Amino acid sequence: MRIIKIFDTTLRDGEQSPGASMNVDEKIQVAKQLVKLGVDIIEAGFPFASPGDFEAVKRIANEVRGAIIAGLARAKEDDIKRAYEALKDAPRKRIHTFHSTSDIHLKYQFRVSREEALKRSVEMVKLARTLVEDVEFSPMDATRTEVSYLLDVVEAVIEAGASTVNIPDTVGYITPTEFGELIRTIKERIGDRAVISVHCHNDLGLAVANSLAAIINGAGQVECTINGIGERAGNCAMEEVVMALKTRRDFYNADTNINTREIIRTSRLITRITGMAVQPNKAIVGANAFAHESGIHQDGLLKEKMTYEIIRPEDIGLQKTELVLGKHSGRHAFKTRLQELGYDLSQEEIDTAFKKFKHLADQKKYIFNEDLEALVSEEVSKTPEIYSLVDLSITSGINVKPTAALKLKINDNIAEKMEHGDGPVDAVYKAIAAITQTKSNLLKFEVKSITGGTDALGEVMVSLEEDGHTVRGHGADTDIIVAAAKAYINALNKLAAKKR
Numbered sequence: 290m291r292i293i294k295i296f297d298t299t300l301r302d303g304e305q306s307p308g309a310s311m312n313v314d315e316k317i318q319v320a321k322q323l324v325k326l327g328v329d330i331i332e333a334g335f336p337f338a339s340p341g342d343f344e345a346v347k348r349i350a351n352e353v354r355g356a357i358i359a360g361l362a363r364a365k366e367d368d369i370k371r372a373y374e375a376l377k378d379a380p381r382k383r384i385h386t387f388h389s390t391s392d393i394h395l396k397y398q399f400r401v402s403r404e405e406a407l408k409r410s411v412e413m414v415k416l417a418r419t420l421v422e423d424v425e426f427s428p429m430d431a432t433r434t435e436v437s438y439l440l441d442v443v444e445a446v447i448e449a450g451a452s453t454v455n456i457p458d459t460v461g462y463i464t465p466t467e468f469g470e471l472i473r474t475i476k477e478r479i480g481d482r483a484v485i486s487v488h489c490h491n492d493l494g495l496a497v498a499n500s501l502a503a504i505i506n507g508a509g510q511v512e513c514t515i516n517g518i519g520e521r522a523g524n525c526a527m528e529e530v531v532m533a534l535k536t537r538r539d540f541y542n543a544d545t546n547i548n549t550r551e552i553i554r555t556s557r558l559i560t561r562i563t564g565m566a567v568q569p570n571k572a573i574v575g576a577n578a579f580a581h582e583s584g585i586h587q588d589g590l591l592k593e594k595m596t597y598e599i600i601r602p603e604d605i606g607l608q609k610t611e612l613v614l615g616k617h618s619g620r621h622a623f624k625t626r627l628q629e630l631g632y633d634l635s636q637e638e639i640d641t642a643f644k645k646f647k648h649l650a651d652q653k654k655y656i657f658n659e660d661l662e663a664l665v666s667e668e669v670s671k672t673p674e675i676y677s678l679v680d681l682s683i684t685s686g687i688n689v690k691p692t693a694a695l696k697l698k699i700n701d702n703i704a705e706k707m708e709h710g711d712g713p714v715d716a717v718y719k720a721i722a723a724i725t726q727t728k729s730n731l732l733k734f735e736v737k738s739i740t741g742g743t744d745a746l747g748e749v750m751v752s753l754e755e756d757g758h759t760v761r762g763h764g765a766d767t768d769i770i771v772a773a774a775k776a777y778i779n780a781l782n783k784l785a786a787k788k789r
């Protein structure tokens with residue numbers, strides 16, 4: 290089994306994401322977490338870029354142990370010396386220097402010939418080698434470079450002392466089959482004289498696929514970032530490439546030194562520090578990556594996890610798979626959740642509660658445990674229904690007299706009434722009292738939102754008294770006025786039962 294080295298560049302390329310700048314203390318915190326995660330190399334920054342970056346690399350080189358610490362430097366003497374200054378106290382250090390090789394870059398940005406670029410690259414690798422043993426060279430924009438020239442540069446920098454040659458897809462241009470072929474060509478040329486590294490950008494959403502294609506064809510190091518952050522559309526996401534190798538070891542016959550149980554913690558740390566949220570459907574670390582909502586999948590998972598899950602959530606440091614109850618869920622998941630909440634209901638009770646749940650899920654995006662509890666307690670504490678709500682419409686607002694038009698079923702008859710009130714609830718309660726011809730006293734009226742959000746389920750509790758009988762009524766609905774009506778009617782049914 291081959292071990293692929295993980296070169297983490299969250300602190301360098303990751304920080305190049307607009308808005309992702311981290312201060313020195315935050316960088317130290319990230320570097321320490323990267324060591325816990327088990328990365329082989331931490332690219333701590335670009336020391337020449339700013340005093341802050343220099344300081345961060347220097348402190349990481351001094352304080353963080355357990356990984357090779359790398360610093361980036363242009364193919365310029367001052368950059369390389371500055372990188373060395375920052376790195377020198379690290380027991381294991383690497384200077385990573387780079388120079389473009391594509392004609393587009395050489396002609397328009399660098400304004401130098403291919404020969405000049407090759408000469409500078411060789412000279413700077415040699416300079417770096419006088420300072421440290423471990424030198425990595427990147428031919429920037431390698432994937433848009435003529436292959437024969439790229440091979441010449443790769444050969445020359447290895448000859449000059451680079452022990453790692455990183456092939457960057459700087460602008461995220463290449464696709465997996467081509468990249469695999471390119472890496473195979475380089476591997477055939479250089480054999481084991483240097484480690485081939487890859488550094489893929491995600492402009493076409495192919496950074497992970499390209500990195501995997503490179504691994505199959507001989508790459509021994511992958512450069513990546515946590516959550517895939519980085520310049521423009523980002524870099525190869527570490528958690529994805531690592532979990533792809535771990536999950537498909539059968540195919541790749543390769544793995545990494547990453548302690549995958551630290552993945553989620555590291556991802557959340559980066560989100561917290563950079564303020565860059567992870568999209569919910571992001572592979573491995575997205576909030577939905579281990580959440581299942583649909584009934585057929587939930588049923589399969591409850592029977593055997595392997596049916597719909599290729600990664601165990603514990604393997605990335607999550608506690609467990611989440612079965613999210615929503616409009617696509619089925620009875621198996623519903624019943625399991627109720628059991629987890631401590632309810633032991635008959636099949637009939639479950640069936641009735643399930644129908645209500647489906648109705649609620651059509652109105653509400655997220656169903657929380659508290660929603661279920663409210664729904665089930667309505668079901669369990671059921672009293673024979675003399676009165677039931679058929680229809681209700683309300684008019685209220687500024688400069689409008691609150692009015693309720695109510696339709697109730699009383700035994701088997703339908704009765705309707707319209708009433709005005711001081712507010713919509715008052716109007717509804719007057720209409721209910723008028724239709725039912727009851728004279729109870731409202732002792733208490735409590736309203737609360739069971740869950741957060743404007744689509745939350747509202748719960749109303751009322752206490753009614755009549756002829757010495759006191760009862761509590763309960764109603765829940767996403768419409769708080771309907772919940773109030775339900776609570777009043779529920780209490781009237783209880784009063785009627787008590788009187789009987």
Ligand SMILES: CC(=O)SCCNC(=O)CCNC(=O)[C@H](O)C(C)(C)COP(=O)(O)OP(=O)(O)OC[C@H]1O[C@@H](n2cnc3c(N)ncnc32)[C@H](O)[C@@H]1OP(=O)(O)O
Pocket residue numbers: 302305335337338339362363364365387388389398399429459520
């Ligand atoms: C693909 C990548 O991710 S590469 C890394 C990108 N990261 C960064 O650029 C972040 C840090 N950068 C910086 O802070 C600044 O760009 C600095 C400090 C490095 C340089 O700043 P300045 O001196 O003001 O130059 P500026 O950034 O405007 O232009 C870059 C110069 O470096 C040259 N250059 C770019 N890359 C290299 C290289 N690998 N080797 C040698 N020279 C290079 C450019 O040709 C240009 O040179 P010119 O001034 O002679 O035209």
Ligand SMILES: CC(C)C(=O)C(=O)O
Pocket residue numbers: 302361387427429430455457458459460488490
């Ligand atoms: C510095 C190099 C490796 C880089 O980030 C790129 O080419 O994308």
Ligand SMILES: [Mg+2]
Pocket residue numbers: 302457459488490520
């Ligand atoms: Mg990059």
